[in-house]
Amino acid sequence: MTHDLPLPLYKKLTVTFRVEPGCLGPDGIEHIEGFCKFAKKEVARLDSDFVRWVITPRYDKTLLETEYKTNNKRLDHDKAEKYLRVFGKELDDFEEHLQDKLSLLIDQYLGR
Template sequence: MSVERKIAVLCRVEPGCLGPDGSDHIEAFCALAQRAMQYFDVDVATWILTPRYDKTLEEMQYSVANKLLSHAQATQYFTLIGRDIDAFEERFQDKLTSLINLYLARK
């Protein structure tokens, strides 16, 4: 799939997922996780991981060719490429949890 046809996934990571002092580590974690995610589901998506300082913003945001998609549009996109968005998000959450656990084990 060409880069312009891939879905871009912006994930805002809560500092609290790294424990009570997570705000001290969230920037470093996102930078490390970003590097790990460059190999995850690359046939479908590009990833952007960033701290979630503003809780009014969605945790996950999708776009294609720099056009923001609603969740319904993202669901339709995944259906068109023969994938299930819920399974995609679950695999991502599992990967993120694994990265968090690895990060915390090294801290």
């Protein structure tokens, strides 16, 4: 299957990642908004031909940490996995890479 990359925005996989304020330490609530803006800029180029990133605070713990959508429709784990496979990616590796990148960005943001 061939794709003309980059994909139009509505065909891209929108990955919403919600960051818990506690990830930024005991006063994380004071830094979470700024960190999310910083992280969004830093990850914007990752797989940008077919992924649109949304990095946002996770104030509501009932919301999933990571959520996938395309064409404004939510994808469950299996559908997100199938979507990424088209581009030669495995969902578990994709998520692990994002987690690793965010850990590095937290350290960078906090000046560690």
